[in-house]
Amino acid sequence: MLCALVPNTWLMPEIDKISQLPLKVSELCFSAGKKQLLRDFNLHLDSYGVTVVMGPNGAGKSLLIRLLHGLLVPDSGIVEWNGKSLELNVRQAQAMVFQKPVLLRRSVAANIDFVLDNCEPKSNKSSRKILEEADLYDQRMQPARLLSGGEQQRLALARALATSPQILFLDEPTASIDPSATRQIERWLAQVSASGVKLILVTHDIGQARRLASDVVFMHRGRLSEHTPAKQFFEKPQSSEAQAYLRGELVI
Numbered sequence: 001m002l003c004a005l006v007p008n009t010w011l012m013p014e015i016d017k018i019s020q021l022p023l024k025v026s027e028l029c030f031s032a033g034k035k036q037l038l039r040d041f042n043l044h045l046d047s048y049g050v051t052v053v054m055g056p057n058g059a060g061k062s063l064l065i066r067l068l069h070g071l072l073v074p075d076s077g078i079v080e081w082n083g084k085s086l087e088l089n090v091r092q093a094q095a096m097v098f099q100k101p102v103l104l105r106r107s108v109a110a111n112i113d114f115v116l117d118n119c120e121p122k123s124n125k126s127s128r129k130i131l132e133e134a135d136l137y138d139q140r141m142q143p144a145r146l147l148s149g150g151e152q153q154r155l156a157l158a159r160a161l162a163t164s165p166q167i168l169f170l171d172e173p174t175a176s177i178d179p180s181a182t183r184q185i186e187r188w189l190a191q192v193s194a195s196g197v198k199l200i201l202v203t204h205d206i207g208q209a210r211r212l213a214s215d216v217v218f219m220h221r222g223r224l225s226e227h228t229p230a231k232q233f234f235e236k237p238q239s240s241e242a243q244a245y246l247r248g249e250l251v252i
Contacts (some may be wrong), residue, residue, distance in 0.1 A: 006121065018095055018167045021198060022046035023068070029120030030060075030067060037221045041077070046078055049214030050189070050199040052230070054206075055241075056251040061202045061217040065169045068200070069096050081167075092110065092120060095160035099172040101152040108147065109140040111159055119163045134158035135184075150181025162190065165249045169194065170201045176210065185210060210234055218242045220251065 004123050020196060028041040038060045045051055053061045066072045068079055070086035081090050104111050110125045132188040135152045139147060144155060153173055160168060170189070174182040189212060192197050203209055209216065213230035225239040244250050 014172040020090070021048065022082060024067070024078070024080045024083075026078040028067060028079065029075045030063060030072065031075050038067070038074070038220065041224055042221070043217065043224060043227060045068075045198075045200075045215075047214070048193070048196060048198045050201055050212045051215050051217060052208055052209045052213035053202045053203070053217045053219065054245070055199065055219035055225070056245060058221075061219055062171050065096070065171060065200055065202060065218065069094055069169050070248050071096075092163075093165060094169065095165035095168040096158050096169040097153070097156050097161050097171070097173050099154035099175050103144040103152060104153065106143050106144060107141050108136055109157060111144050111155060115159050115162045119226075123162060123164065124209055125162060125164075130158050130162050148165055148182065150177040153177055153181070153185060154188075157188065161197075165197060167200065168196045170199065172204065175204070180210070196202075216243070 021047040023043065023146070025041060025043040028038055029036065030038040040061075041064070053064060055061055058247050061162050067074055068069070070079075070091050081084060081171060084090050109127055109131065116123050116125060116127060127140075128137060131140055136147075136155055136156070136158065138153060139151065142196045144152065147155060157173070158181070173189075174185050177185070186208065188198060189201070193212075193214075199212075201212065210230070214232075215227065216233040218225045218233070218237070218241070220239070220241040225241045226237065228238060233242065234246070237246060242249050
C-alpha cells in the first residue's frame with residue numbers, strides 16, 4: 001500500500017542533473033488587463049526540501065508557481081534556475097501537479113505509458129513499477145477519469161514523477177480529496193522530498209503546511225510578505241499579515 005512506501009530509486013533525480021537550484025526571482029511583475037497581480041516579487045531558494053507557498057485568496061500563489069514553471073510569461077523581471085533562464089532543458093527537469101488532475105482520456109496505464117514514451121531523455125522506468133508504487137496497478141485498465149478523486153491525484157503525481165523531475169510544483173494537490181487520500185498523498189510527498197526532489201507546494205491547509213514545510217513563502221496582494229524557515233514561521237511570523245492569517249483572521 002502507498003502509505004507504507006519507503007523512498008524508491010525511480011523517484012530519485014539523476015545525480016548529474018541536480019543543478020536546478022538556486023532559484024533566483026528578481027523584480028517579477030505580472031498583470032492581467034489593467035490589474036497588476038504580482039508586483040516587484042523577489043525570492044531566493046537555495047536548498048532542497050519542501051517550500052510551502054501560503055497566503056489568502058488572491059495573493060498570487062498559483063500565479064507565482066506558473067511563472068516559475070514557465071507556463072506564463074511575466075511582464076517584467078527575471079526567473080533564473082541555477083543561473084539559467086526557463087529554456088527547454090530547464091523545464092524538462094521540472095513537473096507540475098494541479099488541484100484538479102489533468103488526465104488523458106485513456107486507461108490508467110496508458111496515462112503513464114504516454115509520459116514514458118514522450119519524455120526526454122527517455123526513461124528506463126516501467127509502467128508497472130510506477131503504478132505499483134502509486135498503489136494503482138490493480139486499476140491499470142480502468143479509464144483514468146473514472147478513478148476516485150484521490151486515485152486521480154495519485155495518478156497525476158505518479159505521472160509527474162515518472163519524468164524524474166528535480167523540481168516538482170504542486171498547486172493545492174489535496175484541496176478536493178478526503179482526509180484519508182490526503183494522508184496518503186502527504187506521506188508520498190514526504191518520501192519524494194526525502195529522495196532529493198525539490199517540492200514547491202501551494203496550500204491553504206495550515207496543518208498540511210506544518211506537517212510538510214521546510215520553509216514558508218507567505219504572499220499578500222501579489223507581494224512577498226516573508227520567507228522564513230517553517231519552525232520560525234509557525235512560532236513567530238515576521239509580518240502582520242502572516243500573524244493574522246495564522247490566527248484564523250480574514251486577511252484582505
